[in-house]
Amino acid sequence: MIAVLLEIREPTSMRIPLLAVPLVSFLFSGVSLAVDFETEVWPFIEKKCVECHKAPYEQNGRTKKPKAGLRLDGAWAWTLGSENGKVLEAGKPDDSELYIRVTLPEDDDDFMPPVGDADPLTEAELALFKKWIEEGADFGGWSGNLEGKPKDMSNTGDEIPVSEIQELYSKLSEGLEKPDEKSWDPVTAAGGRVQRLASDSPLVAVDFRLTRDEATDEKIASAAVIADHVADLDLSRSQITDAGTGILKEMPRLVRLNLSKTGIGDSALDNVTGLKDLRYLNLYETKVTDAGLKKIAKLSNIEAVYLWGSGATKQGVKQLSNALPDAKISFK
Structure with missing residues (x-):
């Protein structure tokens, strides 16, 4: 804590303390102010750019491909x-x-x-985009659409070295049979989507973003039929409750978990x-508080935790950063 002392100098040189204000500076808190791709950059990219730059799809009997081959x-x-x-x-x-x-x-x-296709990026969006690139273009935990991803690339580009992520997925795949697509029919019937991490992988990514x-x-619990194969689970903006997260205990191979903008709390x-x-x-915009951060501190292999808009405090985040010095803790 820093105290700033303002003084008035009288002609007699007598100094009179006017105000002592305690300041807690974010710069001294040990918490990063790095731009978060998923919550700050992706929203305007998705709104203004993705319509022309997404995976190929069928429209009126024709295959629409991304412009310039860019997705x-x-x-x-x-x-x-x-x-x-x-x-x-x-x-x-x-x-x-x-x-450019x-x-x-x-x-x-x-x-x-292009003019007429979407609104140009605003000055604020351009500033965020530039800052994100300047800081290293870190995608954090965001992987996006995995359809069409080459086998020799990690889900998040250079976020994890390819050799490391391949080694991890290879380890998690040992002794696990590749599931038949019909095995996850209950998940799709409940409104979920299931994608293989790779065509020959027994691991899958599950999300309920469309519904x-x-x-x-109850609907999220449908994923229990393939729980042993789930490595990536996106429940962002879903209606899951603390009780509903019990299914996570059935997913021993989970590598990435997104619970952002849900009502879950510390329990x-x-x-x-x-x-x-x-x-x-x-855990962006959840009800997780400092009490929950003490539980996260037990995750010794965690590499990134997102806490923006949660119930956590700067002090709690600082303690978590100290407990997990090698992890990226994103908080604002």
Whole structure:
């Protein structure tokens, strides 16, 4: 804590203390102010860019492909770039083709997004985008759409070295048979989506994003039929409760868990502490408090925790950072 003392000097040189104000500076709290891709950058990229730059899809009997071969709906795709080469240079926005395109004059033929397709990025969005690139273009725990991802790429581009993520998934796949797609029919019937992490992998990613408003504990529990195979679970904005998180105990191979913008609180984390291979945990805008952070501190292998808008305090986050010095703790 820093005290700032303001003084008035009288002609007699007598000093009179006017105000002593305790300041808690974020700069001294040990908490990073890094831009978070998933919560700050992805929303406007998804709204203004992804319509033209997503996975191929059928429309009126024809296959619609992403413009210039560039996909922005998955972290791995940003790393892959377009048919013309790389579009992102970590740390160098002025050398990043994507940033250059969105900052061109609107009457330039290469301006993105094209006039009439979507609104241009605002000044605030451009500033966030630039800062994110300057800070290293870190996707954090966001992986996005895995459809079409090359086998030799990690889900989040360069977030985890390819060799490390492959080694982890290989380890988790040992002795596990590849499930038949019909085995997850109960999940899709309940409104969930299931994708293999790779065509030959027994591990899957599950999410309820398309039916989040109807994704109750009961429907999410449908994932129990393939719980042993789930490595990536996205329950963001779903209706899951603390009680509903009990299913997490049945997912020993979980690597990435997104519970952002749900109503879960501290007791839900009792079902997370046993996930020894968990690397990413998103608790953005949840009711988790400092009491819950003490439980997260038990996750010795965790690499990234997102706590923006949660009930945690700066002091609690600082203590968590001290307990997990190698993890990225994102908080604002």
